[in-house]
Amino acid sequence: MTAGSETRRVQLHSDVALAARVVPTHYPLETFIAVNPLAGLEGMPFEQALQRAADLYGIGGTLGxxxxxxxxxxxxxxxxxxxxxxxxxxxxxxxxxxxxxxxxxxxxxxx
Structure with a gap:
């Protein structure tokens, strides 16, 4: 394994670990929330977590x-x-x- 491929492997492992912490599991449900969409962002103030989720997922955290x-x-x-x-x-x-x-x-x- 070359140094470059080892670096990419370490970076990929880090990216996957971060995604596993931040990206909640979503199911194709239409009428209720099965999983907290802000899972992984609980350490942030609510408004900041909503903004971060909007940036990450391209979604709004509240109704318009x-x-x-x-x-x-x-x-x-x-x-x-x-x-x-x-x-x-x-x-x-x-x-x-x-x-x-x-x-x-x-x-x-x-x-």
Whole structure:
């Protein structure tokens, strides 16, 4: 075995080991997730793992804006759902005083 072929073999082994850690097993399922698509990226913050998965696999980690708007329009996402999530994400705004903009507006409504 030449030094060049040994180097390629070591590199291939390294690439396969990395792929085995990062690339989850996917099955042709259409209605539920059988395997975490972010498997191998659990050590990253969620948003960073989504971006890395998008870079690696060419996929989106969340629904697009139009899909969310459709779910809201269909009643699957309610105003209460949005209020709870925004209050959780921006806890300081939940107790902030209303703004007077021709009518009283809660700060969370502006989001």
């Amino acid at each position: 804006e139009q899909a969310f708007r459709g779910l809201y329009r269909d009643g699957r996402i309610s105003d209460g759902d949005l209020d709870r999530v925004l209050a959780q994400r921006y806890p300081n705004l939940a107790d902030a005083p209303d703004l007077h903009l021709g009518r009283d507006v809660r700060p969370l409504e502006l989001l």
